[in-house]
Amino acid sequence: MPTFHVSEMAAGTESMTGENVDELGTQEVPVSQKLTFEVLQIVKEAQQQHGLRHGDFQRYRGYCSRRIRRLRKSLHFPQGNNRKVTPKKIDMETITDVRFLHLPLFCAERAWYYAMQLKSEANTEQRKKFHMLAKIKKAVTYAEELAELCKSPKCDAQTQLESQAYLSWIQAGMYFEQEVWDKAMKLYTQAKTIYEKLASAFTEDSQALYLQMVDEVSPNIRYCAYNIGDESAIAELKEMRRKGGEDQLTSHLDDLLSQTREKQTATLSEVTWLGRSVPVKSEPVRVFLINVQESTKEIESTDGIDSKISIYESLLKQCIDSQQILRDSLHDDANFKASQRGQAIEGKISNQHYLHSYLMYIRLTKTVDRNLLLIEKLKQYLPGKPIPDGHKITKPQDLVRLYDIIIQNLNEIPNLQGVETDLSEETAVKSTSYKAFRSYYIAQSFLAAKKWTETIALYERVLGYASQALKGCKKLKNLSKQEICSIEELVNRVNGEKYSCHANSILDLETVAEPVADISLIKKKPLIDRFDDYIEDKSVTTKKPNLVSFPPDFEPIPCRPLFFDLALNHVEFPSIEGKMEQKKSGGITGMVKGWLWGGGKK
Template sequence: MSEPSSPTEQVVPVVKEKFHLDILNLSQTSQIQFGIRLQDYQKYRQYCSKRLDRIRGQLRKQYGKKQFINKVTDAKLINDSRYLVIALLKAERAWSYANDLKAAFEKKGDSRIAFHMSRRFSKAASNADQLLMICKEVADQYTIVEAEAYAAWMNSSNSIVKKYYQNALDEISASKQIYVELAKSGDHAQKDLYEKRIEESEPIIRFCLYNLKSKQEPEPSEEIEELLNQLKSSDSNNTSSDQELPMQLITWKSKTIKTDEKLREKLVIYSDYLKANQSKLPQTQSDIQTLDLTKNISQIFEVYDKLVYHLINCENIIKNELSALIRTNLKNKTVKSEIEESSQKILLSFVLYHKCKYLYERNTILIRMMQGVLEGEKVDESAIKKKANKVTYNDLVRLSTHQVKVFTILNDSKDDPTAAQKDVARDNDAQLILLKSQRLFFIGICLSNSHKYSETMSLFDRVLTNLANVKKTNTRNQLILSETSKLEESINQQRSQIHANSFIQQLSTNQDLKNQMSSMSLTSGTTGPTKSLINNLDSFETSFLQEKNLVDLPPQLEPVPVKPLFFDLAFNNVSFPTLDIGKSTPKKSSSTSTPSTPNTQDKSTPSKGLFSSFWGR
């Protein structure tokens, strides 16, 4: 006989782990990848059946004729999240079959097809209700809310087919309100899915209101209101916890993205360092152009380098996560993973923008200092020696090339321009052309130092063309316009110097020109005054007062090969002699002719010869 248990002994209940399932993400991803995008409901139904067989095989729950196995309908027996996937796929399979039958009914109009379609929609709604019942027992709060919205959506589709428009309106309105709250509380990856679902519910609501001849949506039921209140309370708790963490949410390109803990720590380090050293940096481009280059430049460069270092650390973290997401999407792409990938790209553009911004400002100051060193101005040489031991124009070419790349990335990564920022976009285009012109100018000076004067002149012509394009952009930025005018002045100075250097080079290489220049003398000329210019200030040239003949009139006669003047007159009025004399007389017959010797010829017969036709005979 067993001993009775003591009253102090208590049984500790085992708390089961709550399962989580992204219902909308899973259903939307499967629909897009397997036929619904092309309205191929049969393909999607076949996919659902095959996946159900695979999951049941993994769970050892294959139902067949050889061995009887009870279906798992009790929530207490569910010990795996794949049971939730089975319930979801059953609802999706029935829904796709119903839509396939609906398309066939619209073509043929058979009443049996309509009856079968109605049965399939009812099956989809009952499977969705079964999914909701299971989720209420074994799933977390977020999954329960999604299952509630999914079941309401399926029930509204079933009610519309059966023309129960009031019930359909209540269900679709409840689904829409749940998705609205989920869009407010969810992360960025799920938010786009919920907003798309909200847009899809709008025409269904209008259709139900039209059939009911109503203009107002119904209010949510008490059960839905209680569910929404729970969701709002959990959302408020999460929001309060998020507000305590800095750099938890990043807003960029009209998107608010939640960062993970590893990236957030690096961004906090960057933000704290920026706040501590913000006063040491110039705030605008005009401040950079008016910056005193003789003192405290080393400290400014140190701050810029440190900021860029922190942002590079953030960039490496984002790139690693982005590459992992890309590899995952190559194998198994989902709607959620695509949204996460786009979110990581937006975060990367946020980091790249700020990194390139500080690099651009630092390089602008460094280029100014190097130009000052080459022109002999006084600058903070300690900051220059850290970057280069000896400054040459080759260093300026390298820096200006890097500056063009940095500014291009800066434009691509900036926040989305609006209609009010058209002037900013126009100034950015002008600034990019100006940077390329400065780079070509430095390359031209390097070619000039290498005694390649023709190439230098062609480059300077290209620079002047670019500067003309800068003015065509109609930019109103005075800083860009002043830099453009300064560059034009520098080019004109360099062109004059290059002309002189090119002539000297030709003089040293061309022997004939060298001999001509050596033979020139200021005193060897016979014409002109022999006195110096200062002694001829009172003497004036009076030869212009004499008469000068510009043209000799009348001009000298010269033979000109032209047509005779009276040729036509002579041709029309002068009669030519007749040519009848030259015509031959007809021959006499042989009977009347007198015999003669063969060597004799009649004197009346004109003589013929080789040129008789030419002479008219």
């Protein structure tokens, strides 16, 4: 698919964005001064900043429309008014500002990426393919207009070469979509030659952008050569794919390889899985199944782990798309709907439903293989190994998470619908072996925290899982020797580490227990009570230092004695009645006098 991929700009390259350029006032260029219009740099910056970095064609088209409108307004070059459109054509006399050249460029960009959006939607609506071709022709027209304007004496040689390369690229894309391979190859080669010449004429900082464009055009040339009849071209495309590189270039190579494999789908009419043959009617599903066969060979011939992971990622994306196509075709299948709801199915499932189960099996197994490669990559950065600059140290928890995903995927395989052959025994053995590895790395995390008891218990669990897996491996014949050897190596490693861990736990108890106990008791005392004991207590410098006890502790003190005089109760004193004066009683006259006149004693 000939798309104008977004690449990173060369380091140190500085240019004005479209927002700033459009707001500048009109500046007439002197006759003696040449216009310099860097087509590739302007286009790449716009694509990178406005959606194409993520494949958002709609956003980029909207940006192009707004950019054109701002340019026309700032250049006072409108196409009529709100009531009537009056087209104005740019000619060589009109070009008094370099921004006039932006107009045909962004018109071509808008039309081209409208066509690319229609191409991505043409898989479901075939009518859009004709609309796509019309937009491509419109983009070619604008590119021809740009190249013609750049031939003006007002433009320098770099501008003329870049506009010609852009035109060749657009025209080659049109012939590519029309499958006119010889013309497409000729024009792609012409664009590549121009970009190579431009790269050789600049410094290293400036030439990086042109060399990236050369790398993007090269796969299209090889694909055209393959369609013309060069059988070696497909091998070169595969070699480019194995080398990897930028994500967008890799995606472009995947598209070209998929288009190549579409020609091989005529030989794939049915697929056999677990003794049952089913027809493959959908063209994208056929392409995916051929990709599965080819990817096995590609992975075997690829050296780097990252390149292998990239191949698996690409394959899983295609698998998801193929499953969606089958899911749409099974919209009216009652058994398929019931299985999606988790209900039991009676009777034999349809061929399409069985094919969907097969694709699900491929997806689960390839995900397991991808995660095993990720584990292999992360093991290179475990503690105790030399870590290259720019890489993080792998934690045991990272490996545990990947093993969890692997076990979950293996447990889903026996539940696939329509599988008459029992796959539970094979998946159970593999799942048990991966549980052993997962338990081992859980133990490593406890070992790092010096939790000896938990570590030893997990080591025992590892040995239990490993013994179960080795017993199951003897019953199965399709397991590789490498898998069995990895389990045996794990058993040997755990046996050694288990005794080492046990010894460390004993040493810790003997050498550390008493000093730690003393220090812990001392640290619990406030500072005011332990001036005579010197220890490095970092808690004193914190926000809550233990300086004094507050509130203060109670202390015993001597109490004041209480005296109880009980002896007085038992003392008998002599009688003093004889010494006491007796009261004299008054006569009758006094009593009457006091009663009548209120007299009496005072």
